[in-house]
Amino acid sequence: MSKHKTTYEFRFEGRGSRRLIYASFRDYRGRKQETLVTEEVYLELVQLNRSIKNLAQSTERHIEYRSLSDEALVKRGAPTYPSAEEEALNNLLREELRSAISELPTTQARRYRLVRMWGYSLTEIARKEGCSIPAVWNSVTAAEKNLQEILGDRVKNTPSN
Numbered sequence: 001m002s003k004h005k006t007t008y009e010f011r012f013e014g015r016g017s018r019r020l021i022y023a024s025f026r027d028y029r030g031r032k033q034e035t036l037v038t039e040e041v042y043l044e045l046v047q048l049n050r051s052i053k054n055l056a057q058s059t060e061r062h063i064e065y066r067s068l069s070d071e072a073l074v075k076r077g078a079p080t081y082p083s084a085e086e087e088a089l090n091n092l093l094r095e096e097l098r099s100a101i102s103e104l105p106t107t108q109a110r111r112y113r114l115v116r117m118w119g120y121s122l123t124e125i126a127r128k129e130g131c132s133i134p135a136v137w138n139s140v141t142a143a144e145k146n147l148q149e150i151l152g153d154r155v156k157n158t159p160s161n
Contacts, residue, residue, distance in 0.1 A: 007052055008045045012130050039110060046128075050118055100150040104143050111136055112143035 011022040011034070021042045024034040037045070082090065101109050114120040115136075122140075126133045 008049055010042065010045075010128055012128075039106065043110060043113060046114060046120070047118055050120070096151065097147070100147050101143075103150055104146055108139050108143035108146065111139040112147075115140050 007025060009024045011024065013020045013022070021037050021039060022034050023037045023042065023045055024032055027033050101112065104112065111125060114125050115122065122133045122136045125136045129136070
């Protein structure tokens with residue numbers, strides 16, 4: 001098994017609203033298993049794969065900030081924490097965005113989350129979904145346009161912007 005091997009792999013069948021998603025994985029005996037999953041489970045598994053990949057790429061995640069020197073903290077970019085007001089506003093904005101995303105067509109919502117929230121590249125998504133890169137890009141840009149219409153000026157007029 002390679003260093004950055006993901007836990008789950010995906011296969012898609014069908015098109016549009018009749019698209020089926022299959023997740024495959026190795027069981028405890030090392031045998032490949034495959035199961036039909038919902039889009040919600042698919043998105044969670046994609047996020048899990050991303051987390052596993054990020055952990056595998058990091059060699060310093062186990063070092064606590066308290067044990068680092070001031071110089072090391074500055075070099076790494078010590079974490080900053082928002083005020084209570086900023087945190088409350090961010091929570092409200094996140095909830096509005098979640099609500100707006102739920103109003104998008106399924107494919108647009110999925111691809112928007114994968115690109116903008118979980119950092120997947122267009123190429124990765126196109127490969128996993130068996131479609132072209134322009135198709136993914138068109139979905140993401142259409143999602144952004146639809147989100148602008150759904151959200152209107154609410155986000156633009158917030159104090160943090």
